[in-house]
Amino acid sequence: MENRFSIGEMAKLHNTTIKTLRHYDEIGILKPIQIDIKNGYRYYSTEQFEQLNTILYLKELGFSLKEIKGHLEHRDINGFLDLLKKQKELTEIKIMELEQVNRRFQNRIKDINEAREIKELGVVSIETFKARKIVRLMEKISSEPQLEVSLQQLKNLSNMNSSIFIGGVGLTVSIDNILNNKFNEYNSIFILVEEDDIQSPLVTTLPEGKYACIYYNGDHNNSLGSYRSLLNCIQDKGFQVIGDSIERTIINDYISGSKEDYLTEIQIPIKC
Numbered sequence: 001m002e003n004r005f006s007i008g009e010m011a012k013l014h015n016t017t018i019k020t021l022r023h024y025d026e027i028g029i030l031k032p033i034q035i036d037i038k039n040g041y042r043y044y045s046t047e048q049f050e051q052l053n054t055i056l057y058l059k060e061l062g063f064s065l066k067e068i069k070g071h072l073e074h075r076d077i078n079g080f081l082d083l084l085k086k087q088k089e090l091t092e093i094k095i096m097e098l099e100q101v102n103r104r105f106q107n108r109i110k111d112i113n114e115a116r117e118i119k120e121l122g123v124v125s126i127e128t129f130k131a132r133k134i135v136r137l138m139e140k141i142s143s144e145p146q147l148e149v150s151l152q153q154l155k156n157l158s159n160m161n162s163s164i165f166i167g168g169v170g171l172t173v174s175i176d177n178i179l180n181n182k183f184n185e186y187n188s189i190f191i192l193v194e195e196d197d198i199q200s201p202l203v204t205t206l207p208e209g210k211y212a213c214i215y216y217n218g219d220h221n222n223s224l225g226s227y228r229s230l231l232n233c234i235q236d237k238g239f240q241v242i243g244d245s246i247e248r249t250i251i252n253d254y255i256s257g258s259k260e261d262y263l264t265e266i267q268i269p270i271k272c
Helices: 007-013 020-025 046-061 066-074 077-116 144-156 176-179 224-236
Strands: 042-043 123-131 134-142 169-173 186-192 203-207 210-218 245-251 261-270
Touching: 007 020, 007 046, 007 066, 020 042, 020 066, 042 169, 046 066, 046 224, 066 077, 066 261, 134 144, 186 245, 210 224, 224 261
Parallel strands: none
Antiparallel strands: 123 210, 134 186, 134 203, 169 186, 169 245, 210 261, 245 261
């Protein structure tokens, strides 16, 4: 067999593309051993198989073509080890990021599955919660456009652009507005934090303690009746409202096209 392979044969043997090999030629990372001056056809030899395998292997590991070219030109073992160590560090960071994303998915799946199991809507219960870490933006919000803009500002200010927020976003109503029966104006928006290492001046906590809680069918626009039920229960039991309420829509139109599935939870911190 003649030790000469067309660019198409070379691409097929190495499970790559003709376009890729042409690009490698253009940037000088893998040049053909011969180019036919009559028709411009490129030809390769078996001596270049290992070079192409090395390029494809390093590319698979995440190295840039510039880094691969530098290694092939110098072929220094210390330099190559440095490249591997650098890529290992980057890989470990990616693994951590993927683990965080996986935890968020698990939490959202748990939220939605638990929400689907709720049978008694509109029923007030008294629950005890541990402190929950959040990033919170204090902002007056009284419309859907304001909510969306504030959420985007919060994500940007807290560097949480890669987070999965479905179900993790909440709003608060100030204690003054609660006591004055003004439930359609919020004083902050927050995101539940599911990472321990997040660094932001906006990080705070939802206080540990007892909360009067209720689930209802609908979104933030349907909260009036549920607030009244909560406040009536709190008053009847002789409890005291001691902080801002928490609203979190768990299932909305982004998750389900059926309004019958919409689910929002309200929690009001109380002193028994």
